[in-house]
Amino acid sequence: MARSIIPIGPFHPLQEEPEFFTLVVDGETVVDIDVKIGYNHRGIEKLSEMKTFDQATFVIERICGICSTSHPFAYVNAVEDIFPMEVPERAKFIRTIIAEGERIHSHLLWLGLAGHFLGYNTVFMWAWKLREEILDVMEILSGNRNNYAMFKPGGVRRDIKKEDIPVCLKKIDSIIPTCVMLKKAVIDDPVLHARTKGIGILTKEEAINYCALGPTSRASGVARDLRKNCPYGAYDKIEWNMIVTENGDVFDKAVVRILETFESIKIIKFCLENLPDGEIDTKIKDIPPGEGIGHIEAPRGETFHYVRSDGTNRPARHKVRAPTFMNLPTYKTTVIGASISDATIILAAIDPCYCCTERIGVKDIKGKKIFNGKDLIKLSQEKTLKLKKEFGVI
Amino acid sequence: MSLKLNALLKSPWVFHLSTGSCNNCDIEILDCLTPRFDIERFGMLLAGSIKHADVLLVTGSCNRKSAERLKRLYEQAPKPCLVVAIGECSLSRGMFIHSYNCPVPLDKIVPVNVYIPGCPPKPEAIIAGAVKLIEKIKKGT
Amino acid sequence: MVRDEVVKNFKEKFKSDIVEFLDKSYKRVYVEIKPEAITRVARYIFRDLGARFNTASGVDVRYHIEILYHFTIEEINLLISVRVKLQKDKLEIDSIANIIKGANWIEREINEMLGINFKGHPNLQRLLLPDEWPPDVYPLRSDYQEWDKNAIRDRGV
Numbered sequence: 001m002a003r004s005i006i007p008i009g010p011f012h013p014l015q016e017e018p019e020f021f022t023l024v025v026d027g028e029t030v031v032d033i034d035v036k037i038g039y040n041h042r043g044i045e046k047l048s049e050m051k052t053f054d055q056a057t058f059v060i061e062r063i064c065g066i067c068s069t070s071h072p073f074a075y076v077n078a079v080e081d082i083f084p085m086e087v088p089e090r091a092k093f094i095r096t097i098i099a100e101g102e103r104i105h106s107h108l109l110w111l112g113l114a115g116h117f118l119g120y121n122t123v124f125m126w127a128w129k130l131r132e133e134i135l136d137v138m139e140i141l142s143g144n145r146n147n148y149a150m151f152k153p154g155g156v157r158r159d160i161k162k163e164d165i166p167v168c169l170k171k172i173d174s175i176i177p178t179c180v181m182l183k184k185a186v187i188d189d190p191v192l193h194a195r196t197k198g199i200g201i202l203t204k205e206e207a208i209n210y211c212a213l214g215p216t217s218r219a220s221g222v223a224r225d226l227r228k229n230c231p232y233g234a235y236d237k238i239e240w241n242m243i244v245t246e247n248g249d250v251f252d253k254a255v256v257r258i259l260e261t262f263e264s265i266k267i268i269k270f271c272l273e274n275l276p277d278g279e280i281d282t283k284i285k286d287i288p289p290g291e292g293i294g295h296i297e298a299p300r301g302e303t304f305h306y307v308r309s310d311g312t313n314r315p316a317r318h319k320v321r322a323p324t325f326m327n328l329p330t331y332k333t334t335v336i337g338a339s340i341s342d343a344t345i346i347l348a349a350i351d352p353c354y355c356c357t358e359r360i361g362v363k364d365i366k367g368k369k370i371f372n373g374k375d376l377i378k379l380s381q382e383k384t385l386k387l388k389k390e391f392g393v394i
Numbered sequence: 395m396s397l398k399l400n401a402l403l404k405s406p407w408v409f410h411l412s413t414g415s416c417n418n419c420d421i422e423i424l425d426c427l428t429p430r431f432d433i434e435r436f437g438m439l440l441a442g443s444i445k446h447a448d449v450l451l452v453t454g455s456c457n458r459k460s461a462e463r464l465k466r467l468y469e470q471a472p473k474p475c476l477v478v479a480i481g482e483c484s485l486s487r488g489m490f491i492h493s494y495n496c497p498v499p500l501d502k503i504v505p506v507n508v509y510i511p512g513c514p515p516k517p518e519a520i521i522a523g524a525v526k527l528i529e530k531i532k533k534g535t
Numbered sequence: 536m537v538r539d540e541v542v543k544n545f546k547e548k549f550k551s552d553i554v555e556f557l558d559k560s561y562k563r564v565y566v567e568i569k570p571e572a573i574t575r576v577a578r579y580i581f582r583d584l585g586a587r588f589n590t591a592s593g594v595d596v597r598y599h600i601e602i603l604y605h606f607t608i609e610e611i612n613l614l615i616s617v618r619v620k621l622q623k624d625k626l627e628i629d630s631i632a633n634i635i636k637g638a639n640w641i642e643r644e645i646n647e648m649l650g651i652n653f654k655g656h657p658n659l660q661r662l663l664l665p666d667e668w669p670p671d672v673y674p675l676r677s678d679y680q681e682w683d684k685n686a687i688r689d690r691g692v
Contacts (some may be wrong), residue, residue: 038663041458043493047673050492059489065418065514081563109421128428136478146418146514184552211588211637229609230562293563293605293614297588306592306603319592326637374442459666487689494674495664497686 013226021331021347028339033332048318049201053079053153053287056315061147065273066109066324070298071320072151074305076296077232079153082287082309089234091155091280092361093271096233097143098150099296100268104136106299107257107264111349113184114254119381127182130316133175134265137168155281165272172269179265184256191387196250200334200346203248210330213301213323215256216350224306227295233296237272286313300351326354342384344376403435403528409447409471413464414496415454416515419481420437423451431517438524444471449527452504455496461503468504478527480505482513482516538611541584545615548575567618571629573604576617578629580606586615588635592641595648595677599623600649604631627652647677 012368024032044063049055058353060071073095105180108131116121135145141160142148150156193368202212206219224244225346227235273276289311295304301323327350375384399462412420426433441447444467456464468475482488484500500506508530510523542564547555551610557565568576575667580586589605621628630653632665642653643662650673664674665692672682681688 012603038661038665039457040416040454041495041663042414043460043495043674046679047490055525062416062489063515065416065421068416068418084560091660128425129430132425132428132430145516147458148424157550183461209636224609226609230607230614247495260647291565293501293616295607295614302589304589304605306590306605308405308594317592317594319590321641322629325640329637458667490687491690494679494681497683499687502687 003194023335023340023343026342027204028341029193030335030338030340034333035328037328045318045320048315050314052313053309053315054129056318057151058149060320061149065146067298067300067303067322068147069151070296071305072251072295073099073233074294074303075265075307075318076151076153076308077296078292078305079287079294079309081083081292082290082295082307085154085282086341087155087249087282088279089276092234093275094156094160094280095151096235097268097271098138098260099233100264100271101134101138101141101298102243102266103264105131105138105260106330108134108262110257111346112184113252114345114348117348117380118192118376119384122125123182123185127180130175130178130182131380133171135341137171140164140168143293152281154284155279159280160275165275169272172265179261183262186254186258187313190277191391191393192382194346194391195250195384196254197231197247200225200338200344200349201247201249202330206330206333207248210333211326212330213254214299215260215325215352215375216330218242220246221246225301226295230295234271238267240267250345253349274295287311300324301327316365324350329354340376341379344380348390358392403448403531404447406524406528407439407441407446408449408451409441409444410451411453411464411467412452413460414457414482415481415483419453419483422514422517423453423480423520426517426520431470431521432520433524436524437490440480447471447475449476449478449524449535451478451480452484452500452506453480455490455493456498456500456503457495458497461498464503476507476531478503478523478528479512480510480523481515482511483508486510488513491514518523536608536611536664538613541608541611542614543581552576560565562612562614564613564615565618566615567620570619573617573619574629574634576630577604578634579637580617581617584608584609588637589614591638591645593645593651593675595649595675597677600626602628602645602651602653613638621651627654630656631656632656647673648675649673 009051021029022034031155044059047059051059055070057075061068061077063071079284108127112124112127115121115127138148139145141164142150142158150158202216203223206216206220221244223242223244228242238261243256244264246254287309289309291306291308293306296303301322304321310316331347331350335343338346408424412418420426425431450468452464454460468513479485483490486499487496488497507521508527510520512519538561546553549568549572552568553566554569555567559565581588586606586608589607591602591604594601594603600620600621600623602619606615606617608615619628628651630642632642633655639657640654640662643659645651646653647661647664648658649651669682673679
């Protein structure tokens with residue numbers, strides 16, 4: 001089979017970068033994969049043992065910047081699980097508003113990055129411009145665009161003022177027409193269908209065996225969502241639908257995330273309009289010895305925190321498990337057998353943290369290095385251009 | 395050397411590297427390219443490789459694994475190359491100062507020209523920092 | 536599936552392996568079993584009850600080391616945590632990575648952070664720590680000391 005290597009981008013024969021993912025290819029097909037992680041390991045579990053229960057919330061927020069609400073939410077649920085206590089209703093609604101706002105901005109960020117990898121740079125610019133409106137709403141409610149610092153064991157730290165609610169509702173209503181346009185652009189485009197349908201299929205059995213989480217498993221037909229099955233916050237008082245599709249390929253994962261954005265807009269509008277009155281926190285005097293578990297549904301899957309206390313004011317053990325840790329091993333099954341121009345979009349469909357998709361390298365079967373991460377993105381964009389020419393779009 | 399630097403800074407090309415961060419600062423750097431803040435009107439572009447870059451943006455508290463990668467990349471960059479440290483983690487490791495996997499701060503590994511504090515710094519702050527860098531070089535310090 | 540029936544059947548089936556059973560609330564159950572029985576219990580909960588494996592956490596209590604395996608049965612909103620206690624002079628246990636593929640990376644992480652050997656694991660290598668980390672130093676143990684002479688731990692002010 002004649003194969004031509006297009007020398008895209010400068011490659012560095014002298015630079016031996018310790019790669020994150022190394023794909024071994026034979027011709028154009030991937031035959032094996034080798035994974036090395038550990039570039040973001042900062043020892044947070046050991047750090048929490050040196051801080052008090054209140055101070056640990058601020059360290060936990062900085063585990064991941066995109067899901068910076070999910071980790072403190074799971075942590076305060078774990079601390080409140082150690083001994084029986086009640087959180088006031090108003091605090092539960094405020095926590096739900098912040099969590100759903102984060103879900104909308106995370107899914108729009110993913111849509112922009114997936115568009116960039118496929119060569120649709122306009123989708124990238126539009127999705128991130130839309131995301132700025134949601135970040136404005138979060139800045140009005142909490143004071144910051146990213147690290148909101150709203151959670152504490154027992155309730156929330158700041159209240160929502162009555163004058164802010166109509167402004168926020170107006171901003172959220174203004175993004176709905178553009179979201180509908182983006183949904184139609186993705187679901188009805190024939191080039192995108194040809195590019196993403198049937199690529200990177202994860203079967204239902206494999207999704208259950210690897211314990212995949214979040215939209216990655218819901219796209220394969222596994223109907224599990226922690227907000228419906230193990231409700232927390234205010235989710236059991238609101239009418240909303242769980243989105244599940246059947247095929248498990250890249251197209252289905254995109255559809256699940258886009259439709260979930262509309263459900264989140266519904267939830268956040270309901271909570272803002274029906275916010276109950278009352279206190280925003282319960283005072284906790286001290287925490288008795290015991291253990292507690294908190295698990296919530298982050299934009300990427302289930303976040304799990306386990307806290308053990310021994311009666312002092314510091315946690316004795318704090319275990320953190322992020323959802324990408326369970327979703328990344330599924331990349332091994334979905335990419336073997338696919339071609340290298342699809343490798344980046346299959347990885348992006350799992351939605352790992354942005355840093356991780358930079359570090360892919362490709363070796364051929366004799367061990368010689370051919371491409372690096374930026375070259376693979378260029379290959380993916382060129383395949384879309386070729387398909388557009390075939391369909392007569394340009 | 396300062397004549398070459400002056401010429402380069404009409405339109406500096408930027409290479410971005412993360413050495414173990416939480417990705418917040420990286421997303422804010424990418425936000426600078428989007429239509430609301432639009433850093434391309436100043437001529438700044440994201441370069442595809444270190445050999446094309448004039449300015450190196452570093453985020454994150456240096457991990458043991460990422461520190462070697464950073465050293466190798468800095469040696470390959472064509473000099474003069476300016477280093478900008480963005481976010482609290484790259485200034486002094488911030489709250490990760492007692493972590494077992496972050497032994498030394500960034501300015502013991504590579505020489506740093508500009509520090510931009512914040513957790514994460516807003517895109518307006520990043521643009522202000524870049525403008526300060528250009529003015530500092532033009533004055534010759 | 537009814538929650539009380541599931542709990543009763545579990546207690547009946549593993550009567551000889553359970554050391555202690557704590558029914559903490561309607562959605563939390565903590566069971567302590569003997570270390571030899573972990574593969575049978577994991578297979579029953581994962582395959583027969585249709586649960587999902589969440590994670591495994593290791594804790595260094597100063598007298599022994601505990602590992603907790605957490606499983607969720609989402610249909611009835613029940614989280615079962617299975618605890619095993621290991622003595623410090625014999626830190627090994629059978630691996631469940633051949634039954635549940637998702638447990639592969641989790642056991643590698645516990646191995647390098649606490650020093651527990653998982654017998655029968657397909658690929659027990661370092662996952663998160665760098666290569667120059669000394670081989671017998673385990674960060675999450677309670678007697679961990681700083682070994683790096685070149686580390687700078689003050690802000691230089």
